[in-house]
Amino acid sequence: DAGITQSPRYKITETGRQVTLMCHQTWSHSYMFWYRQDLGHGLRLIYYSAAADITDKGEVPDGYVVSRSKTENFPLTLESATRSQTSVYFCASRETGVNTEAFFGQGTRLTVV
Amino acid sequence: QQQVKQSPQSLIVQKGGISIINCAYENTAFDYFPWYQQFPGKGPALLIAIRPDVSEKKEGRFTISFNKSAKQFSLHIMDSQPGDSATYFCAASHTGGGNKLTFGTGTQLKVEL
Numbered sequence: 001d002a003g004i005t006q007s008p009r010y011k012i013t014e015t016g017r018q019v020t021l022m023c024h025q026t027w028s029h030s031y032m033f034w035y036r037q038d039l040g041h042g043l044r045l046i047y048y049s050a051a052a053d054i055t056d057k058g059e060v061p062d063g064y065v066v067s068r069s070k071t072e073n074f075p076l077t078l079e080s081a082t083r084s085q086t087s088v089y090f091c092a093s094r095e096t097g098v099n100t101e102a103f104f105g106q107g108t109r110l111t112v113v
Numbered sequence: 114q115q116q117v118k119q120s121p122q123s124l125i126v127q128k129g130g131i132s133i134i135n136c137a138y139e140n141t142a143f144d145y146f147p148w149y150q151q152f153p154g155k156g157p158a159l160l161i162a163i164r165p166d167v168s169e170k171k172e173g174r175f176t177i178s179f180n181k182s183a184k185q186f187s188l189h190i191m192d193s194q195p196g197d198s199a200t201y202f203c204a205a206s207h208t209g210g211g212n213k214l215t216f217g218t219g220t221q222l223k224v225e226l
């Protein structure tokens with residue numbers, strides 16, 4: 001199926017565990033992004049990537065790691081999960097250009113207990 | 114720091130009324146201003162967008178008004194319908210800024226019958 005997909009949709013993990021959220025897009029968009037959504041904060045950028053093997057920090061990168069070995073995949077890893085990382089995580093992709101639309105996945109609801 | 118400020122946080126409008134959501138930005142380098150609509154359990158989706166070389170853009174019942182000198186832009190939803198009930202996010206990005214979108218904090222709109 002064409003589009004951008006995230007997995008898992010829901011995840012419960014314990015404090016201190018490592019967890020990886022997956023993101024896959026089929027358009028070969030150059031740019032990919034990870035946002036977290038929290039009430040009162042809107043969508044905050046965690047990390048983004050301009051191309052395979054090129055990543056950069058966003059507004060709230062602490063505690064997260066990303067990689068992008070292939071254009072279509074952009075996994076987000078929480079190295080040692082904390083309760084403050086309980087959130088809904090959205091992956092997005094966007095083609096290069098000034099007015100290009102960003103397409104979002106369905107989100108992953110992560111709960112850290 | 115919050116580069117894009119959005120208000121109100123929540124809004125209740127009667128069916129057929131006008132919904133107005135406002136955003137203000139700080140970074141004068143921003144040159145693309147989209148609005149995203151998000152339904153519960155879904156990812157945000159592009160609704161309408163504007164560039165700063167025009168003062169208004171209309172698509173159906175949705176209009177963006179843009180005031181470059183005041184660094185403000187707003188979304189107007191005419192003839193609001195219950196199906197418009199969703200969370201709305203304003204956003205901004207700029208050429209050379211890594212194609213990343215900076216979002217406002219969101220407005221929960223409820224349209225009552």
